[in-house]
Amino acid sequence: MTPPPTKLLLVEADRLVAERVTHALSASGDGMFRVRWVTRLADALDWLHRHAESSVLLNLSLPDQQGLAVFLQVSEAAPDAAILVLSSGSDDALAREAVALGAQGYISTESFDASALPLLCTHVIETQAAKHALMDSEARFRAISDASPLGILVADSEDRCVYANAVYHAIVGKGPAAAVGSSWFGTVHAGDQKRVRSEWRHAIHHDQRFQSELRFSRPGEPELWVRVHSAALPGRHAPRGHVLTFEDITGRKANEVVLRAAEDALFDEKERAQVTLNSIGDAVLATDVEGNVSYLNIVAERLTGWPKAEALGRPLGEVFRTIDGEDRTEAENPALMAIRENRTVALAAGSMLVRRDGSEAAIEDSAAPIHNRAGKVVGAVIVFHDVSESRAMTLKMAHLAQHDFLTDLPNRVLLTERLSQAIRFAVRHRKQAALLFLDLDYFKHINDSLGHTVGDQLLKSVADRLRTCVRATDTVCRQGGDEFVILLAEIERRDDAAQISDKILAAFGPPHHIGGHELHVTLSIGISVYPDDAPTLDSMLQNADAAMYHAKASGRNNYQFFKANMHAEAGHRMFVENGLRRALKRGEFVLHYQPKVDIASGAMTGAEALLRWHEPTLGLIGPAQFIPIAEQCGLIVPIGRWVLRQACEQVMSWQRAGLAVVPVSVNISALEFRHPLFIDEVSKILTETGIDPSHLELELTESVLMHDAESSATALEALKRMGIQLAIDDFGTGYSSLSYLRRFPINTLKIDQSFVRDIETDVDNATIVGAVIGMGRNLKQRVIAEGVETALQLSFLRREHCDEGQGFLFSYPLLPDALARLLKMPHAAVVA
Incomplete structure (x- = not known):
């Protein structure tokens, strides 16, 4: 039979912690635990007064009581329950005091191992049960007393008394004349008759010794409780009767017959004690x-x-x-x-x-x-x-409390301890200590496109490489997510930190081979040095973090030492990030549309949707000022979906107004393109807006497509099957394989404006533009030049037979109503 589930009371005010604990215990399988969750001490005490629980998981910080008083009240209400204290990390000292007062242990809610929690609870409950069993055993030893008086009766096969000793007569209050020949059941209390006769028949039928506790009725005297034992009297062919012993368990003592019976009882107790000792843990x-x-x-x-x-x-x-x-x-x-x-x-x-x-x-x-x-x-x-x-388990829990569960690197708790030690050492020996704050560049892109399993394996590989780059006295810590911190405990000068950083960046040159993928990962590193940059532990972390963000803003894959002005930049970044979140909720984004023009005829062939942010206090803000921050904080995906949906709805609005619409192109970022739901989201937007897919063009850069060319080819084929047009944006600024370029189902190549800008004076740029135009012609792809601003640039493009142009020479980005006026004249030339 399946054992009943272990009852466990969870006393925790934090819903997230309670859900994690409940899920961990529920996931143990076979319904091992039945968890009752309460959030207040009063509810816990009320429950414990009415129910017996095997174990209590207890947080000492509750809405109606905090501190050791919580533990003392719960332990008083449930003295037999095993109590485990839930600690948030900062409460460890308080949790240890509770353990000293009788708690069976404590668990950190910040980093506990969910798979180990059921085993830990089971272990603590079993340990508590074994403790109580031992206490019971000792109590039985103490309970073995001197002789207890026994009465003896011999009954024939019909249960009639043929002999009874004086102790028996004294117990039942009858003389020999009244006892002999009568059934011994006649003295049994009427309330026990049915039960005792049933037990007696069962023992006789199964040839077992009879044992029972019952009451005797004695005229004019109080009821007497006795314990009865019986043994069969052997005969040649069948038992001749039974011998019964009666122990006065009301406390009376009698003669030596009773003392001899007490010795028998003592022997029985000794046997039971032996069984108990062999059954405890x-x-x-x-x-x-x-x-x-x-x-x-x-x-x-x-x-x-x-x-x-x-x-x-x-x-x-x-x-x-x-x-x-x-x-x-x-x-x-x-x-x-x-x-x-x-x-x-x-x-x-x-x-x-x-x-x-x-x-x-x-x-x-x-x-x-x-x-x-x-x-x-x-x-x-x-x-x-x-x-x-x-x-x-204790050692493991202590290790887990100070180490990251994925990489086994020290976590922030252990880093803080070692950083404090390093600062004290630096003060005593007049040394320096450095903190390197590292963040993986574009890790979210890898995690979203290839999955968390690949992402976790990559983090392990990163941790292994970082270990090889530092000294034995240094500490590599995983801060969380894709952030790592390295403590250089003893350095002579700031250049030592720079040398380690150079070594780390060089170590990440070779790719990581994870699950059949060749992943190139770079790092952005921020450096804070004690005592020059920061006088305290907290300021070292803050300054290194600020320097790391500066490294990202400086192009990634580099390191930066902290400078005083970085906090201002960090404040600006936080202002922009918070503003972007507000802008998404309040609809502060707007789209402008810049026409694309057929160079031969001057007619408009399409338009590019360009994002602007109408910030309430600063006015209209261009994408260059907020898109990089949106990519860093992960907001680029919801912003990109808003742009795509808005552009499609605008095309449908023009179409419903009877205008001759042209395809509208939308730029797609790397994080959007690699998001596992990107294809589904595009399909959903097409369906919900009702736009003809041929009126939508998606622009992606070379670097995005070539990061994982095989996956890119698969995604592009899926988009092409929907009927969407595809373009490579900023062509020429990245590195692309011609073989992959031929495989990609691309409609348009967009020449980056950096080549077009100096086309009149830079021979190399002119050559590149001409080569791209020729390549597009051979690949049967249209070529559009970006950033066309002068008549001389336009003249060159005409001579080279470039298909389309886009730039201020033709039109600045326009609001939807302004572009609608151009759509009313579909065949009119935008520029002569």
């Missing part, structure tokens, strides 16, 4: 006053490796040998110390038991002297248990 070992082994239970045999038959009589030091787990020295035997000093002795922490075969086990134990009636020490008893698993 703790090992029990006893010695005589000379220190020779006199008893082992089954658990002690298993833990020591000594069978009871071989161990009895041997010196305790042979059977029970302990050593210090750290220095390996022989430990003094606690039983011999208990005998010598006549007191209870606990084994030293960290002790190891050396088994008979030489293997070792971590144990916890205590030894107490055994006294005779005169109070003289006659031996000792040792109670011990194997704590190898719990000790390993």
Whole structure:
């Protein structure tokens, strides 16, 4: 049969923590735990007064009470429950005080291992149960008293009394004449008759010994409770009757017959004690006053490796040998110390038991002297248990509390501790310490496009490379996400930090091979040096973080030392990020549309949607001022979806107005294109807006497409099947393989404006533009030149037979209404 689930009370005000704990326990399988969750101390105490719980997971910071008072009230309400304290990390000292007061342990809610929580709870509950079992066993030992009076009755096969001793007559209040010949059931209280007869028949039918507790009715006297035992009287062919013993369990004592029955009861108790000792989880070992082994239970045999038959009589030091787990020295035997000093002795922490075969086990134990009636020490008893698993779990939990679960690098808790030590060392020895704040460039792009599994493996690979770049005295820490921190504990000068940073950047030149993918990853590094840049631990972290963002703004894949003005830049970045979030909610973004023109005829052939932000206080802001920040903080994906949907809705609005619409192009960022739901989102927008897919063109840069060319080709084919037009933006500024360029289903190549700008004076740029035009013609792709601003540039493009142009010479970006006026004249030339 499946055992009933373990009842557990969760007392936690933080819903997120409660959900994590509940999910972890629910995920253990087979319904092992039944969790009751409350958020207030009052609710917990009310529940515990009405229910018995095996365990309590308790946060000491609750809305209606905080601190050790929470633990004390809960432990008083549930004295038998195992209590685990939930600590948020900053409350560890308080949690340790609770453990000192009787809690079974504490768990950090910031970094606990969800898979280990069910095992930990089960272990604590079982340990508590074993403790109570041991206490019960000791109570039974103390309960074995001197003789108890017994009455004896011999009954024939018809249950009639043929003999009863005087104790029996005294118990039932009848003389021999009244007892002999009558059924002993006649004296049983009417309320017990039915039950006792049923138990008696069952015992006789199954040839079992009868045992029961019942009441005797005695005329004119109070009821008397007795314990009855029976044994069959053997005959030649069948039992001749039964012998019954009656123990007065109301406390009366009688003659020596009763004393003899009490000895039988004592024997029974001794047998039950033996069974109990062999069923508990703790090992029990006893010695005589000379220190020779006199008893082992089954658990002690298993833990020591000594069978009871071989161990009895041997010196305790042979059977029970302990050593210090750290220095390996022989430990003094606690039983011999208990005998010598006549007191209870606990084994030293960290002790190891050396088994008979030489293997070792971590144990916890205590030894107490055994006294005779005169109070003289006659031996000792040792109670011990194997704590190898719990000790390993404790070490594991301590490790997890200070290390990142994915990379096994130190986490921020351990970094803070080591940074404090490094600062103290620097002060004493007049040294410097440096903090390097590292962030992976475009990691979110990899995570979104290839999945979290690949992302996690990449983070592990990054951690391994960082370890190889630093000294043994340095600390590499994972701050969270794709952020890492390196503490250079002892440096002579600032250049030491620069040299380490150069080494790190060089180490990330080769690609990471993860799950069949060749991933190129770069880092942006911010450096803060103590004491020049920051006088405190917190300021070192803040300054290194600010320097890292400056490294990203400086093109990524570089390092920057902290400078005082970086905090102002960080403040600006935060202002923009918060503003972008507000802009999405309040509709502060607007689209302008810049016409594309057929160079031969001057007619408008399309328009590019260009994003602007109408900030309430600063006015209209161009994309160059906020798009990089949107990419850094992950807002580029929702902003990009808004642009795509808005552009499609605008085309439909023009079409419903009866205008001859032209295709509208939308720029797609790397993060958008690599998002796993990008294709589905595009399809959804096409369906919901009703736009003809041929009226939509998506522009992607070479670097985006070539980052993972195979995946890009697959995505482009899916978009092409929808009927969407595709263009490579800023062509010529990146690196693209001609073989892939032929595979990509591209309609248009857009020549970057940096080449067009100097086309009149720079021979190389003119050559490049001519070559791109020729390549597009051969690949049957239209070519459009960006940034056309002068008549001479236009004249050159005409001579080279470039298909289209876009730039201020033709038109500045226009609001939708202004572009609508051009659409009313579809065949009119935008420029002569």
